[in-house]
Amino acid sequence: MSTLLLQGTLVAQSHQGDVVGSLSGSVHKYHGEFSDDMFGPGAALSLRYAALDRLWIEARFGLGEYRWKITDAKLARYPEYFGQSAQLGDLYPGSRTAIETENESRLTTADLLVSYVLVDNIPASPFLTVGLGLVNTAPSNSSEHSALPNYERGSYPHSAISVLVGGGVQIPISRRVGLLLRAEHRFVFSEYLDDVAFNGKNDALSSFSIGFTYRFNDSHDQSYQRCCDEMSCEERCVDNCGDECESVDDCKQRCLDGLCECCSRDCAHCCPQCCCCCCCCKNQGAAAPAAGGGGSGGGGDPAPAPPAPPSEPSSGGGPKPEPMEVPCPVGQHRECFGPPGFGICV
Incomplete structure (x- = not known):
């Protein structure tokens, strides 16, 4: 078992x-x-x-x-x-x-x-x-x-x-x-x-x-946990994911049905846009949203968009970058600036 x-x-x-x-x-x-x-x-x-x-x-x-x-x-x-x-x-x-x-x-x-x-x-x-x-x-x-x-x-x-x-x-x-x-x-x-x-x-x-x-066999959950351990998933849940999830049981059922992958098959909240769980990956990571912003994710998570080439924050007359809405990867950076997913981490 x-x-x-x-x-x-x-x-x-x-x-x-x-x-x-x-x-x-x-x-x-x-x-x-x-x-x-x-x-x-x-x-x-x-x-x-x-x-x-x-x-x-x-x-x-x-x-x-x-x-x-x-x-x-x-x-x-x-x-x-x-x-x-x-x-x-x-x-x-x-x-x-x-x-x-x-x-x-x-x-x-x-x-x-x-x-x-x-x-x-x-x-x-x-x-x-x-x-x-x-x-x-x-x-x-x-x-x-x-x-x-x-x-x-x-x-x-x-x-x-x-x-x-x-x-x-x-x-x-x-x-x-x-x-x-x-x-x-x-x-x-x-x-x-x-x-x-x-x-x-x-x-x-x-x-x-x-x-x-x-x-004897590797379970699906071990693969999901290995994904989290390798930091290959990011926290990209919508802000109101917890509010839009009707119930925890419903979230678990949809995740267990395998409609799309995420880093844990038993999470606390659900992203209805992609039928996956939020706040997984040891309560820090989660599945990426589905293509098109809704549905079941088309049977799997889309690959995250590649980040823009890094550039130094402006120190002159330009507008100062705002903090990102999601935290930086744990243990790697102090603060992130720019749009979610495309900011500069320092």
Whole structure:
């Protein structure tokens, strides 16, 4: 996700065409016959593409595990699985796998996700996610890592389709790097995440993750900021630009529509003559007015008129030059004289 720098504050903003990778660490919680308070670790790597400014398509691959406890109460509740009068340390019926205090399962996931950004142009971007995924599991005991009996016998497929729902928030750290927080619930079309199917219901997984994102492409806003940094734009807004702009939101929308370029896509005021923003370029520069003094600028900013050859201010009988209506470029001159855009800077 790209970012904007507005008045010294990073603002999370996604733009169509952005390509963003992420690396996250997570914890997984299993829901089924043996549900308890145990979590297992995981990690995920993803790549997403912004099909629209607020719509992402993401491919993700994950590895991890989930765990559950085996207690005396569970041994007594499911004698057909653990055996009559089974105790911890016994073998599962018809298996060489020992009954331990904990079981676990390796978890491999491959997901295709679609996310929608709920609110943009704020310091954090909240989003909702839905998707389809493929889940592969391998239930075993925890110490020996020996396969549980039904998995060992091949009583069920080791992979299953799943549906994900969730959400999260993206917080920009820099123009390329962001912090990613997510929470998801995965409905798995399998009853055997825990190697048993006694209640007739599919099992599920919940996950909570934190990670970092990195945007690979240069956003439009970086190009605009580079224009400002190189002082290639000038402040040439009309005097009453702020008065003629009907609303800040309207200004932002017209700028974001790309009807013409300016040095920032999120400014405080709007020049209706060229449908661009004033007071950008770190609150000092702005887009040039459109040719003919109106309209949308013909799809881009016209090049500024070349300055007249410099000449020294008159010290004799001629009229003394008046100060220009716009300030001199910062850090270069003390004062400018003459018509706007054609004066003499000293």
